[in-house]
Amino acid sequence: MATTTAANTPPKATARTAAADASAATPEVQVKGVTRREFLYYIWGASIALLLAETGGAIIWYALPRFREGEFGGVFTVGADTLPPAGSPPVLNPVGKYWLSNTDKGVLALSAVCTHLGCLFKWVDVNGRFECPCHGSKFQANGTYIEGPAPRNLDRFELTVVAGATSTVSDAAGDPVPADGATSILINTGKKIKGATHA
Ligand code: FES
Helix, strand or coil: CHHHHHHHCCCHHHHHHHHHHHHHHCCCCEECCEEHHHHHHHHHHHHHHHHHHHHHHHHHHHHCCCCCCCCCCCEEEEEHHHCCCCCCCCEEECCCCEEEEEECCEEEEEECECCCCCCECEEECCCCEEECCCCCCEECCCCCEEECCCCECCCEEEEEEEECCEEEECCCCCCCECCCCCCEEEEEEEEEECCCECC
8 A cells, every 4th residue: 555655646856847847838927018027127227227317417517617707616807907006905806705916926816714713804004914803813915924813824716817818827825926918817716725824
């Protein structure tokens, strides 16, 4: 009897093979006419398209200028005819937050913000210097520290003197740029140059 029972029971391997055959024979599941494989392709394609759109958007965002001309953070253009004569009192541009100072060594644009705690200083004509009303720091017309709690000279903005077809950009220290023959001056308020610290 025992021999008969073993002969009637199919081997396990044979049962698995039969199940695999049955599975292979079953058509791929479809949902509303889209196979599972097609659905995964669509998801993959949509993900790639989204990634490309995000990357393109980020590139455009960084490539476009953040500030427009004539806006703080952007470039201000000053005609040579409106440049203060050399040695005359500096002129404030309240929108650009800079003082345009024409010294005997050239022109420079000084940030209107005090290097101590950020107050707005003023030009005091009778004393021929900048004076901060908050804690009394004082600076020369070229931004050099004179006295008071400010730790450094006034900050400067990058400046370009355009003279016909040539243009001269201020150096890394923001030193005055000679304005002889200038047709216009460009002040880049998006590029601040930190004033040198004093002893
Ligand atoms: Fe100008 Fe303090 S903020 S001296």
